[in-house]
Amino acid sequence: MRALLIRDLTLALRAGGGFGLGLAFFLIVTVLVPFSVGPQAALLQLIAPGVLWLGALLACLLSLDRLLALDFEDGTLDLLLTAPLPLEGALSVKALAHWLTTGLPLVLAAPVLGVLLNLAPPGYLWLVVSLALGTPALSVIGCFGAALTVGIKRGGLLLSLLVLPLYVPTLIFGAEVARRGAGGQEVTTPLLMLAGITCAVIALMPFASAAVLRMGLR
Secondary structure (H helix, E strand, C coil): CHHHHHHHHHHHHHCCCCHHHHHHHHHHHHHHHHHHHCCCHHHHHHHHHHHHHHHHHHHHHCCHHHCCHHHHHCCHHHHHHHCCCCHHHHHHHHHHHHHHHHHHHHHHHHHHHHHHCCCCCCHHHHHHHHHHHHHHHHHHHHHHHHHHHCCCCCCHHHHHHHHHHHHHHHHHHHHHHHHHHHCCCCCHHHHHHHHHHHHHHHHHHHHHHHHHHHHHCC
16 A cells, blocks of 8 residues: 555656646635735635635646546556455545645645735634645545546546535535634534544545446446
8 A cells, every 4th residue: 555655646746736736726716816806805804714725625626637547548447456455445545645745735835825815813723624624535535536537538527527516515614614713713513514524535435436446447
């Protein structure tokens, strides 16, 4: 599993689908929002948690189409099907590699970009906590979408359409944690809901991904 993780991290960085692309997109979204809504500090502070969460979610989508595509093209997926490592474990490792190269950099960059949107000081901690808790679910769900569309030429748009509805609960509760934290309100309920969604996704989604991948490669 360690060798597979190192291999996927190396491929993600070399293939141009690593943290640089996601961070660049996240930065562009954050910079353009003040130009579109105006420079009102109060308005930016109000919408900052939702905008930052939406930007992070869309940035995670950028590299999903390459999550399994490269392995499908060079025959690695066929080898993983016959490897001693269960396919569910292999897909979990791939989701972890995606989070390390995409989700984790977004978590670390979010507080810096929050300054551009005049995020309230109490909101920085809860923004980082919500992203750290929610972005793993985005990567695991994205792996499921990649398994559904593997082998389809130019399946990036279809992948986005399949994955985005599954992202909605994570987006709702993640943004709510950041919004309540920025406003000094109680965050326990949305935080527990977000944690529950992430734990359920991590526990169940690899099995669904492995099942659809086996059917797709027959």
